[in-house]
Amino acid sequence: MRPNMFFRILPLLILLASCGQDEPDYRLMWQHAHHLDDARMAAMYGEPRDDMNCIFGAILEAVEGNWDKVADLTAGSRTSDLFAYYHNLAMAMEGHLADSLMYYYQPFERGLFLPVGETSGQLRIAASSEVWFRLGEMTMAEHSAMLAQIFSPEHFGVPYLKRLAEINMVNGQDEAARKYLRLLSKEEGCSEWVSDRLPGRESKAVKDCMDGLRRLAPKTDMVHNPSDYRGVLKNLLASNPDNALARQYLLCLDIVIKDLEHFIEDYDPSRDRSRLYDEAVLIFLAQRNAITSQNLAHFAIPQEVLQDFSDYNDMVNFNQGAMEPMQKKYGKTYWFFYQYAKRNVK
Amino acid sequence: MLAVFSACGSGKTEVAVYTGSPIYPDYIGVTVPSNIAPLNFHYTSSDMKDALTTVRYKETVHTFKGREVVWEMEQWKSLLASAESDTLHFSSEIRMKGGRSEKLEWEVFVSPDRIDPYLSYRLIEPGYEVWHEVEIRERCVENFDERILSDWKHTGNSCMNCHIHSQARADLSMLYVRGKNGGAFLNRNGELRKLSLKADNMVSGTVYGEIHPSGRYGVFSSNIIIPGFHTQGSRRLEVYDTESDLAIADFDRNEMIVPRSLSRKDVLETFPVFSADGKYLYYCAADTLPLPRDIEKLRYSLMKISFDEATGMTGRNPEVVWDAEEHGGSVCHPKCSPDGKWMMYTVADYGTFPIWHTECQLEMMNLHTGEIINMDAANSDRSDTYHSWSSDSRWFVFASKRGDGKYGRPYFCHVDDDGMLTKPFVLPQEDPWLYENSLKSFNIPDLSDGPVHFDAETIGRMVMEAESESYALRK
Numbered sequence: 001m002r003p004n005m006f007f008r009i010l011p012l013l014i015l016l017a018s019c020g021q022d023e024p025d026y027r028l029m030w031q032h033a034h035h036l037d038d039a040r041m042a043a044m045y046g047e048p049r050d051d052m053n054c055i056f057g058a059i060l061e062a063v064e065g066n067w068d069k070v071a072d073l074t075a076g077s078r079t080s081d082l083f084a085y086y087h088n089l090a091m092a093m094e095g096h097l098a099d100s101l102m103y104y105y106q107p108f109e110r111g112l113f114l115p116v117g118e119t120s121g122q123l124r125i126a127a128s129s130e131v132w133f134r135l136g137e138m139t140m141a142e143h144s145a146m147l148a149q150i151f152s153p154e155h156f157g158v159p160y161l162k163r164l165a166e167i168n169m170v171n172g173q174d175e176a177a178r179k180y181l182r183l184l185s186k187e188e189g190c191s192e193w194v195s196d197r198l199p200g201r202e203s204k205a206v207k208d209c210m211d212g213l214r215r216l217a218p219k220t221d222m223v224h225n226p227s228d229y230r231g232v233l234k235n236l237l238a239s240n241p242d243n244a245l246a247r248q249y250l251l252c253l254d255i256v257i258k259d260l261e262h263f264i265e266d267y268d269p270s271r272d273r274s275r276l277y278d279e280a281v282l283i284f285l286a287q288r289n290a291i292t293s294q295n296l297a298h299f300a301i302p303q304e305v306l307q308d309f310s311d312y313n314d315m316v317n318f319n320q321g322a323m324e325p326m327q328k329k330y331g332k333t334y335w336f337f338y339q340y341a342k343r344n345v346k
Numbered sequence: 347m348l349a350v351f352s353a354c355g356s357g358k359t360e361v362a363v364y365t366g367s368p369i370y371p372d373y374i375g376v377t378v379p380s381n382i383a384p385l386n387f388h389y390t391s392s393d394m395k396d397a398l399t400t401v402r403y404k405e406t407v408h409t410f411k412g413r414e415v416v417w418e419m420e421q422w423k424s425l426l427a428s429a430e431s432d433t434l435h436f437s438s439e440i441r442m443k444g445g446r447s448e449k450l451e452w453e454v455f456v457s458p459d460r461i462d463p464y465l466s467y468r469l470i471e472p473g474y475e476v477w478h479e480v481e482i483r484e485r486c487v488e489n490f491d492e493r494i495l496s497d498w499k500h501t502g503n504s505c506m507n508c509h510i511h512s513q514a515r516a517d518l519s520m521l522y523v524r525g526k527n528g529g530a531f532l533n534r535n536g537e538l539r540k541l542s543l544k545a546d547n548m549v550s551g552t553v554y555g556e557i558h559p560s561g562r563y564g565v566f567s568s569n570i571i572i573p574g575f576h577t578q579g580s581r582r583l584e585v586y587d588t589e590s591d592l593a594i595a596d597f598d599r600n601e602m603i604v605p606r607s608l609s610r611k612d613v614l615e616t617f618p619v620f621s622a623d624g625k626y627l628y629y630c631a632a633d634t635l636p637l638p639r640d641i642e643k644l645r646y647s648l649m650k651i652s653f654d655e656a657t658g659m660t661g662r663n664p665e666v667v668w669d670a671e672e673h674g675g676s677v678c679h680p681k682c683s684p685d686g687k688w689m690m691y692t693v694a695d696y697g698t699f700p701i702w703h704t705e706c707q708l709e710m711m712n713l714h715t716g717e718i719i720n721m722d723a724a725n726s727d728r729s730d731t732y733h734s735w736s737s738d739s740r741w742f743v744f745a746s747k748r749g750d751g752k753y754g755r756p757y758f759c760h761v762d763d764d765g766m767l768t769k770p771f772v773l774p775q776e777d778p779w780l781y782e783n784s785l786k787s788f789n790i791p792d793l794s795d796g797p798v799h800f801d802a803e804t805i806g807r808m809v810m811e812a813e814s815e816s817y818a819l820r821k
Contacts, residue, residue, distance in 0.1 A: 118478060139575050139582055150471045150478045155785065168752075171580050179750045182782065223574035223584050223638035235577050 026057035032188075033060070033158035044122075044153050051078075055123055058086040062130045063159045065209075067093045077105075082127055084111030088252075089131055097248040098274035101255070102332045108256050108343055112249055113229050116147055125151045129163050135246050136216025137232055142167045158187055165197060170213045174199040216243050229253055230262065251277065258338055260284040269299045278305045279334035286313075309335065368440075371781070374452040377760045377768035379461035379741065380430040381488045384417035385454065385771075386778040393442045402435045403428060414778050419489060429456045455768070457760055459740040463488045464516065464797055465756060465773065466495060466509040468789035472752055477505040482521060484509075484797060487758075490776040493801060496521060496531075500806020504528055508790035509798075512557035513622070513684040514737035516796035520557060520564070523805065529814040531805060532597060534561050538800050540812045541595075544568075545602035545819035547609075549589045556619040563658055564595040565618040565627055574638045585699035586637050586644065590614045592629060596658050601820040605660045607651065616646070616698060617678050620653065621713075622686035627653050627660060628667065630678055630698070642696045645670035648677045648689075658820075668711065676700075679732060682713070683739035688761070689713050690742065692731050701729050701747070701754070708733060708744060712765060723767040724759045734792040743791045746770070755781055756791035 027048050031041045045052060054073045061069040067090045074087035084105050091100040105111070114120075114128040129144035145163040149155060165180035177199055184190045196203040202210065219239040224231050233250040236243050251272060254263035264284050267277060281299045285291045286309075296306065312326075312335050319325045323340045330336040367374060369387045378385065389397050399410040403425060410416075425434070438450040466484045470477060481497040496506050504525040512518040519533045529540040530552065543552040548568040555566030569590040576582055591609035593602050608615050608629070618629040630646035637644065648668035652661035668677055668691070678698055680691040689711045692700050700706035706729050710719040724730065726748035733744035740761060745754035757770035773788070775781065 137577065139577060142582070143575065146471060149785065155471065155479070173580065173751055176750045176752045179752070179782065183785075218577040221576050221578040221581060223576055223641050226573075226575055232577060 023053075024057070026053045026060060029060055030056040034152055035154050035156055040153060051080075051083075055082055055086075055127075058082075059123070059127055059130075060159060062086060062089065062127075063162055079105045081107045081110040081114065082123060085114055085127060085131070088112055089134065092245055092248045092252075093134065095244060095248070097252050098255075098272075098276040101252055101276055102334055102337060106256050106337065106341070108341075109229060109253060111256065112253055114144075115227055116144060118151075120151075122151050122153075126157070126159065129160075131249070133163060133167065133213075135233070135249065136213055136218075136236055136240070136243060138167050138171055138213075138217065140226070140232065143226075158184065158190065162190075162193065166210070166213075169197060169199065169202075169210050170217070172214075216240055216246075234266075247272065255280050255334065256337075260287070273300075275305060276334055278302065279309070280338075282306065282309045283335065283338055308333075312336075368438075368450055371772045371774070371778070373454060373771055375454075375769050376771040377455040377457050378426075378771060379459055379758075379760075380426050380456050381460045381463060382426070382758075383487055383489050383774045384419060384422035384776075385774050386414070386416045386776060388414045388778040389438070389440060391440065391442070391448075393444075393446075395441045395443050397438055397440045399436065399438045401425070402437075403432070416776075416778065426456055431458045432456060457740075457768075459738065459760065461487060461741045461758065462514050462736040462738075462793040462795045464794045465743060465791055466511075466794065466798075467756060467791045468506065468508060469786045470789050471785060472754070472787045479503065480506055481802075482506055482509050484794075485773070486797075487773065490774075493797075495798065495800065495802060496523060496805040497802045500802045501525075501809045502527070504809065508732075508792065510556065510790075510792055511734075511794045512561065513559055514735065514793045514795050516794045516798050518557055518561050519794065519798055520555075521805075523809050527809045529809075531800075531808065532557075532564075533798055533800060534597065536799060538804060538808065539597075540808050540814045541597075541600075542814035542816050543593075543595050543602065545593070545604065545817055547604055547819060548593055548602065549591055552593065552595070554617050558620050558653075558655070559622070559624045560655060562596065562598050562655070564597065565620060565629075565653075566593055566595060567591070567616040567618055567629075568593055569616060572637070574641070580704075582702040583699070584638065584641055584697055584702075586641060586697060587614050587616060588637060590616045592616075592618050592627075594653075594658055594660070595817065596820070599820075600815055600817050601658075602817045603658050603820045607662050607664060608660060614644075614646070614698075615649075617680060619680055619682060621650075622682045622684050624655055625653060627651050628680045628682065628689065630680065631664070632670065632676070632698075644696050644698070645674075645676040646678060646698060647671075648680055648691060677709075681733060681735060683735045683742075683761075684737055685739040687713060687739065688719075688735075688765070690733055690735070692733075700731050701745075704728055704751075706731060710761075710765060719765040721767060724757075724770050729754075730757075732790045736793045737795045741793070743773075743793055744770075745788060745791055749781070752787075753781070753784065754787040754789060756788045 057073045058070050070086050071090040074083045084107055087104050088097055088111050091097045113131060114124050116125045116128045126148045129141045132141035145160045149157055149160040161180045161184050165177050168177035181194050181197060185194045196206045218235050222235055233246050236246040250266050254266055263280055278301050285295055312330055326336055368390055370390050371387055373385045373387055399415050401408045434454045436452050440448040463486055464484055465487050469481045469483060479498040482495045483492050484495050485492040501523050504523050507522040509521040521531050530543050532539045532541055549570055550568040552566035553569045555564055557564045567590050569587045572586055572588055574584045592615045593604045595602055612634055614632045614634055616630050618627055628650050631649045632644055632646040635644055647666050647670040649664045650667045651664040670676055675693040676696050677691050677693055680689055682689055691709055692706055693709050694700035694703040694706035707725045708721045708730050710721055726746055728747040728751050730744055730746045733742050735742050741758055743756050743758050746757045747754055756773045759770040760768040
């Protein structure tokens with residue numbers, strides 16, 4: 001082996017050697033995937049830290065669709081937009097976003113979508129494509145993946161090239177896909193990934209995945225502002241009412257931004273079932289003095305949830321609105337979030 | 347030809363990029379100027395084992411062995427000099443894996459019309475509307491020399507826009523550096539000035555424009571530009587104006603002139619240029635509409651209005667040169683050939699931002715007769731935009747996304763006296779794999795008859811240290 005080749009693949013060898021340990025060294029994987037030497041890595045990201053390792057891991061594992069690992073990496077008591085973003089996505093990919101939403105830090109819409117621009121941090125930009133891609137919104141996914149590449153230290157990153165290759169495969173733009181695949185084919189450890197995606201020779205698993213994403217593509221076009229999340233989700237659902245991820249994201253977006261009028265408009269109690277939704281409905285009805293037996297039946301609100309809501313209100317009144325006494329018993333309810341969660345104004 | 351292959355001996359998967367031409371760049375059957383840099387290329391076939399390439403002109407024969415054909419500079423220059431106005435003959439014997447052979451023969455015509463030797467462009471990732479670490483470069487198209495005219499390193503990572511020359515003149519050009527310390531940098535009479543081209547009643551600073559052949563004036567649009575994303579993946583980004591007017595800058599008197607007839611609130615006016623003799627302004631105009639809702643109804647016509655060089659004033663009555671309704675399209679980026687004969691522009695189905703419109707095409711009008719010239723020979727099934735003329739009006743360059751559909755590359759095309767076009771060819775590179783390996787677009791290519799006198803350090807110093815010259819509205 002030529003000496004320069006040895007040093008080129010050294011990070012990979014170290015990585016492979018560490019695979020038997022509990023958790024891969026995602027920092028090293030990140031460094032390798034971005035062609036960064038040690039000095040540049042240290043200058044960009046500082047000394048190794050557990051939370052950084054987890055974020056590197058979440059970004060890298062999400063691109064591969066390893067949602068169990070993403071959930072593990074983001075588990076625990078984290079208070080950052082990025083952790084919330086990946087945790088929510090991992091939960092949603094398993095169909096559990098609504099049930100898990102109030103059990104995690106929720107920075108309003110920033111836990112569901114990451115708005116990006118030239119002043120956003122590099123890791124936020126690197127992450128921002130993932131949700132759009134999984135939703136089937138390939139324009140926003142591509143935009144974010146391009147930005148991720150632009151703002152990566154060497155204007156290069158294996159995760160973004162992979163994402164760009166797959167986006168173009170979904171869009172049927174094989175020549176662009178081939179360009180990215182060809183660049184990836186030169187990267188150590190990517191050979192199998194590339195082989196599985198050669199246009200016209202895709203593995204069955206990849207083909208099924210791409211076909212699934214193609215089915216999610218909007219059938220009607222619209223031109224929208226990049227922060228019009230609701231408009232984009234509605235458009236995706238108008239084309240594909242069975243887009244389960246888009247449906248979870250739409251309802252949970254309404255909920256985290258406390259837009260209950262739109263939530264009620266979007267909510268279908270016959271298909272969307274979660275205690276979170278029941279709690280949101282009760283706030284909406286209470287605000288309009290409309291907790292009637294007819295409405296409770298229409299929204300299929302369980303008696304125990306209604307009773308809990310009544311207890312919650314009694315306790316709020318008893319404590320004269322103080323937050324601390326409420327948190328222990330009701331901190332995981334939407335009622336608590338709705339009443340007490342406030343935006344950080346920077 | 348199949349250009350995807352896998353399972354080579356190293357265990358890596360190899361992926362070729364193109365499925366169309368057997369060589370890339372595709373120089374088969376092209377016409378090149380006699381001063382162009384060497385046409386280095388590589389074979390694209392995935393099944394290829396080896397190749398022998400022979401290039402003949404009369405008694406001269408050059409042979410190349412292997413996948414890449416890379417010329418010695420002197421060898422190429424000597425060949426082109428001898429073959430001017432004549433044809434080079436290429437033949438290839440390609441040995442495939444499995445023992446099969448393929449033969450390929452093609453020609454390259456060497457035009458006696460020399461091309462302006464310099465080309466400037468912005469190197470930028472096609473990241474829709476966000477920039478980071480951008481450069482404007484100037485390349486000598488006669489060889490592979492390239493230098494940086496302005497870059498992010500010297501300007502505090504500012505965005506910068508196109509470097510445009512007036513009729514391909516190296517002594518008359520302009521570029522913008524955006525941001526806090528930015529400005530319009532005017533290169534005129536050997537001097538570089540930093541200008542703030544904004545007056546009170548303009549809707550924004552200047553955006554698109556061109557310098558008058560006399561050098562005294564510039565005509566510019568001022569636009570409120572909004573980016574919007576298509577939800578259908580292949581259509582990507584639409585950029586539209588909610589307001590846009592035209593203004594004329596008097597570079598001698600530091601005044602902005604905002605003609606009423608070119609700043610109507612019910613009309614969006616943009617992409618202004620001068621006629622070759624400087625006596626007219628051409629620009630694009632559309633009625634205002636509710637946007638982005640009606641974006642697909644937004645269609646710009648090509649307009650013309652007289653311009654008085656003595657006063658800097660325009661006439662009052664614009665006339666329609668190319669009617670959007672009649673043609674069912676939207677025109678943008680008009681550019682007059684320096685000889686005054688041709689007007690070239692881009693036509694898309696709608697809107698004012700055609701770079702992601704695969705249907706958009708270059709079109710050319712004979713300004714003497716009004717005849718519209720078919721440009722099928724130059725156009726592709728991808729976006730072909732942002733052209734500029736050489737000083738002799740025999741060549742033009744344009745940015746095309748042909749190939750991978752994403753990354754714009756500069757293509758050159760020859761025009762004869764009758765408007766006949768030749769097959770375009772991409773700017774030659776020393777490394778024949780450069781375009782496949784590059785993740786940058788060559789943005790807004792602009793030809794010039796020589797190198798400009800400034801560089802990135804000069805621009806950087808002026809960005810950081812020089813005050814912008816202010817402009818006042820002419821009452």
